[in-house]
Amino acid sequence: xxxxxxNVNRRFGNFAALDDVSLEVQTGELLALLGPSGSGKTTLxxxxxxxxxxxxxxxxxxxxxxxxxxxxxxxxxxxFQHYALFRHLSIFENVAFGLRVRPKANRxxxxxxxxxxxxxxxxxxxxxxxxRYPHQLSGGQRQRIAxxxxxxxxxxxxxLDEPFxxxxxxxxxxxxxxxRRLHDEMHITSVFVTHDQDEALExxxxxxVMNEGRxxxxxxxxxxxxxxxxxxxxxxxGNVNLFxxxxxxxxxxxxxxxxxxxxxxxxxxxxxxxxxxxPHDIELIRPRQGELGISARVEHLLAVGPIVRVDLRxxxxxxxxxxxxxxxxAARLALVAGDRVLVRPRQVRVFAA
Amino acid sequence: MTTAVLQPAxxxxxxxxxxxxxxxxxxxxxxxxxxxxxxxxxxxxxxxAVFYEALRKGVGVYWQAVTEPDALAAVRLTLLAAAISxxxxxxxxxxAAWAIAKFEFRGKNLLITLIDLPFSVSPVIAGLIxxxxxxxxxxxxxxxxxxxxxxxxxxxxxxxxTIFVTFPFVAxxxxxxxxxxxxxxxxxAVVLGASGWQTLWRVTLPNVKWGLLYGxxxxxxRAMGEFGAVSVVSGHIxxxxxxxxxxxxxxxxxxxxxxxxxTASLLALLALVTLVLKAWVExxxxx
Amino acid sequence: xxxxxxxHSVLPGFGIAxxxxxxxxxxxxxxxxxxxxxxxxxxxxxxxxxxxxxxxxLASYRLxxxxxxxxxxxxxxxxxxxxxxxxxxRFPGKRVIDAFVDLPFALPTAVAGIALAAVYxxxxxxxxxxxxxxIKIAFTPLGVLVALTFIGLPFVVRTVQxxxxxxxxxxxxxxxxxxxxxxxxxxxxxxxxxxPALLTGFALSFARAIGEYGSVIFIAGNLPMVxxxxxxxxxxxxxxxxxxxxxxxxxxxxxxxxxLLLIINLLQWWARRRRAAx
Numbered sequence: 001x002x003x004x005x006x007n008v009n010r011r012f013g014n015f016a017a018l019d020d021v022s023l024e025v026q027t028g029e030l031l032a033l034l035g036p037s038g039s040g041k042t043t044l045x046x047x048x049x050x051x052x053x054x055x056x057x058x059x060x061x062x063x064x065x066x067x068x069x070x071x072x073x074x075x076x077x078x079x080f081q082h083y084a085l086f087r088h089l090s091i092f093e094n095v096a097f098g099l100r101v102r103p104k105a106n107r108x109x110x111x112x113x114x115x116x117x118x119x120x121x122x123x124x125x126x127x128x129x130x131x132r133y134p135h136q137l138s139g140g141q142r143q144r145i146a147x148x149x150x151x152x153x154x155x156x157x158x159x160l161d162e163p164f165x166x167x168x169x170x171x172x173x174x175x176x177x178x179x180r181r182l183h184d185e186m187h188i189t190s191v192f193v194t195h196d197q198d199e200a201l202e203x204x205x206x207x208x209v210m211n212e213g214r215x216x217x218x219x220x221x222x223x224x225x226x227x228x229x230x231x232x233x234x235x236x237x238g239n240v241n242l243f244x245x246x247x248x249x250x251x252x253x254x255x256x257x258x259x260x261x262x263x264x265x266x267x268x269x270x271x272x273x274x275x276x277x278x279p280h281d282i283e284l285i286r287p288r289q290g291e292l293g294i295s296a297r298v299e300h301l302l303a304v305g306p307i308v309r310v311d312l313r314x315x316x317x318x319x320x321x322x323x324x325x326x327x328x329x330a331a332r333l334a335l336v337a338g339d340r341v342l343v344r345p346r347q348v349r350v351f352a353a
Numbered sequence: 354m355t356t357a358v359l360q361p362a363x364x365x366x367x368x369x370x371x372x373x374x375x376x377x378x379x380x381x382x383x384x385x386x387x388x389x390x391x392x393x394x395x396x397x398x399x400x401x402a403v404f405y406e407a408l409r410k411g412v413g414v415y416w417q418a419v420t421e422p423d424a425l426a427a428v429r430l431t432l433l434a435a436a437i438s439x440x441x442x443x444x445x446x447x448x449a450a451w452a453i454a455k456f457e458f459r460g461k462n463l464l465i466t467l468i469d470l471p472f473s474v475s476p477v478i479a480g481l482i483x484x485x486x487x488x489x490x491x492x493x494x495x496x497x498x499x500x501x502x503x504x505x506x507x508x509x510x511x512x513x514x515t516i517f518v519t520f521p522f523v524a525x526x527x528x529x530x531x532x533x534x535x536x537x538x539x540x541x542a543v544v545l546g547a548s549g550w551q552t553l554w555r556v557t558l559p560n561v562k563w564g565l566l567y568g569x570x571x572x573x574x575r576a577m578g579e580f581g582a583v584s585v586v587s588g589h590i591x592x593x594x595x596x597x598x599x600x601x602x603x604x605x606x607x608x609x610x611x612x613x614x615x616t617a618s619l620l621a622l623l624a625l626v627t628l629v630l631k632a633w634v635e636x637x638x639x640x
Numbered sequence: 641x642x643x644x645x646x647x648h649s650v651l652p653g654f655g656i657a658x659x660x661x662x663x664x665x666x667x668x669x670x671x672x673x674x675x676x677x678x679x680x681x682x683x684x685x686x687x688x689x690x691x692x693x694x695x696x697x698l699a700s701y702r703l704x705x706x707x708x709x710x711x712x713x714x715x716x717x718x719x720x721x722x723x724x725x726x727x728x729x730r731f732p733g734k735r736v737i738d739a740f741v742d743l744p745f746a747l748p749t750a751v752a753g754i755a756l757a758a759v760y761x762x763x764x765x766x767x768x769x770x771x772x773x774x775i776k777i778a779f780t781p782l783g784v785l786v787a788l789t790f791i792g793l794p795f796v797v798r799t800v801q802x803x804x805x806x807x808x809x810x811x812x813x814x815x816x817x818x819x820x821x822x823x824x825x826x827x828x829x830x831x832x833x834x835x836p837a838l839l840t841g842f843a844l845s846f847a848r849a850i851g852e853y854g855s856v857i858f859i860a861g862n863l864p865m866v867x868x869x870x871x872x873x874x875x876x877x878x879x880x881x882x883x884x885x886x887x888x889x890x891x892x893x894x895x896x897x898x899x900l901l902l903i904i905n906l907l908q909w910w911a912r913r914r915r916a917a918x
Contacts, residue, residue: 073819080810086814458658
């Protein structure tokens with residue numbers, strides 16, 4: 001089942017939650033909607049589900065217009081951030097709910113319901129909890145039950161709103177890989193919302209990066225990480241250092257020192273640019289005659305696991321530079337706070353300022 | 354920026370779709386209509402009738418009814434009963450809430466239930482218990498009559514019955530409120546050198562002032578309007594042991610309907626003022 | 641009953657506050673209430689039993705409890721409706737109407753009584769609509785039902801309203817995504833969730849109704865065996881100086897009230913638990 005979103009607009013008062021959003025979700029893929037809070041990602045998911053109305057635009061399921069279809073007729077599975085389990089029903093009855101509310105004509109019999117529910121509970125590996133009530137379960141267990149409940153109606157698409165948002169870090173990681181495996185087995189077209197870039201990059205087939213109600217970039221995790229189309233995407237996908245500069249014949253010169261770095265994208269000569277480098281793409285060397293680099297002073301050193309974080313203060317700017325270098329390299333440099341070094345970005349993304 | 358406004362050709366028209374969890378408009382209208390009809394028949398019409406009946410015979414009759422000496426005496430007694438019972442129950446409410454909300458002790462839940470007890474006692478029984486204690490045949494009956502003291506069929510009985518029926522109002526507002534606020538602020542005040550009274554006056558009471566006011570308003574309305582309990586202990590002596598609600602009853606039973614409703618309209622006005630104050634406090638409270 | 645501080649506290653005033661609370665509670669409530677129970681001991685068991693099971697008394701129970709039950713039932717249905725409309729829909733005058741729901745708490749019962757009697761009598765505004773069909777409301781058991789519905793009206797609204805306000809919209813959305821119709825969502829999800837609060841409101845309304853006196857006596861007609869409520873019978877016995885008889889009836893009513901209080905506490909505990917869970 002493919003999903004197509006065409007030119008959807010949705011305003012809440014003066015706030016444009018979705019601003020001319022168009023998107024195609026391929027059959028069987030697992031798509032992540034990634035963005036900061038207020039970026040419109042949850043609204044988009046709810047529009048696809050039919051929980052939210054649109055001001056203009058279309059939602060198509062498998063090429064058919066579903067825009068005015070009621071949520072209960074869309075056959076979507078929706079998993080809520082806070083699970084939304086029915087607290088007065090047992091786990092079994094929660095999962096059975098979607099089957100029991102079907103019109104009499106195609107409502108399965110009791111034995112069929114039982115078989116189906118137990119099958120789903122086995123799928124989420126919680127069949128032993130069938131007779132419990134939601135409040136007796138842990139957060140991770142509840143979320144798996146919420147997923148089983150959504151799957152019970154044999155949805156055409158599965159939509160998950162920050163599915164791991166309310167869980168602690170460890171459970172989160174476990175559920176993440178588990179969801180990926182589950183998806184690989186079932187191949188149901190799935191869209192999930194997250195504000196966690198690691199989660200989006202690790203789990204999904206494709207990532208949609210959103211900001212301020214607009215889609216910034218769509219691509220595989222590799223694509224959006226390695227080839228961000230704009231500064232927002234680059235910054236949102238990880239820590240960055242910003243250098244100002246200008247373009248000069250195929251290279252960008254950054255900082256007052258005019259350190260040359262390869263320029264990317266459509267920049268014209270003389271244009272002011274913003275160059276971004278990730279902390280792990282920054283090289284530090286001891287100052288030597290003839291070596292180019294941004295001259296800076298080491299302010300603070302912190303060893304974290306296999307890397308050392310170095311905070312630097314450039315001579316000619318107030319903006320600090322953050323670098324992450326491997327431990328052995330740090331040991332070779334034998335840096336201490338107050339040392340002078342040259343900073344050289346190995347990999348830079350250049351965007352028009 | 355490519356918005357639908359800039360590119361109207363791309364903005365596809367949408368049929369209005371109802372929100373996923375909303376009822377169709379006709380269901381909404383039907384339910385609102387039913388609810389309003391129910392409230393109208395049971396609340397609004399009777400209230401309107403009070404004022405209509407009160408003014409039916411003209412403003413002159415109305416004015417006469419509410420200014421005759423017996424009516425004024427009833428007003429005075431009603432105000433007196435409220436003026437004694439409300440402050441007493443206020444002090445009790447603060448003391449009970451302080452003990453219950455700020456300290457841990459065994460039997461707390463039982464105490465809370467006992468404080469609520471007067472709400473589940475019929476007003477008639479509330480009057481009866483004081484007759485059994487202070488009436489002629491009661492525990493202290495003989496002793497009281499020997500010393501020529503009268504409680505039942507006199508003002509003290511009316512005050513006692515009023516205190517009983519309004520007993521829980523302030524306490525039951527304050528207890529949950531003060532429990533929710535915990536003891537941290539009071540502990541901070543004590544650490545800073547405040548005495549117990551200073552802590553109560555400067556920290557605790559300002560924090561719960563709206564709840565306190567709310568309890569006082571409810572307590573006052575009930576004190577001024579109480580009928581059953583007061584009726585049992587009053588003796589219905591005009592000009593002496595008649596409160597406003599009892600005065601309404603006497604006039605009504607004497608078929609002086611216009612006067613009865615005129616007196617009743619005073620109490621209805623009190624009820625309306627109470628509702629306005631209550632809504633106002635609730636709004637302040639919510640902020 | 642032992643009151644002992646379990647945990648040390650730096651706050652002063654526990655002794656005096658609790659002492660005053662207990663003293664005041666005993667003087668105003670506990671000692672006078674115990675008088676009723678002690679008074680009944682002046683009766684033999686047979687005399688007590690005769691007093692509380694006389695035909696006229698039994699008829700008054702039937703009316704009091706029957707009408708109270710029906711009134712609480714009406715209030716449960718319409719109270720839920722009113723709470724729903726006040727929480728879920730927008731319409732002009734909503735705030736005023738919301739405040740107006742508390743009128744039965746604020747309006748003195750005697751005023752309510754004469755107003756209802758005037759409105760529901762055969763020539764009253766509403767009574768006259770029914771009179772042509774031979775339906776008399778005021779001065780019949782039906783009048784008792786009307787008065788008890790009036791005084792119990794706010795209870796269900798005020799217990800259901802906050803629960804409805806706190807309900808997460810996700811529950812209903814989840815039901816909708818699973819294919820439930822609005823009606824199914826209500827019967828299978830919303831109603832069970834609201835049930836504890838609804839039952840609490842019902843019980844409060846019922847408990848209030850069985851003790852009610854002021855609003856009923858004006859509209860009831862007070863015909864022995866037909867439209868005489870138990871609280872009125874207590875007063876009648878008092879006026880005939882039958883203190884023991886009045887007290888016996890009072891004890892029966894008190895025991896039932898206390899039982900209801902216990903039930904209400906259990907219901908509220910259940911409601912809190914259901915709201916707290918998940």
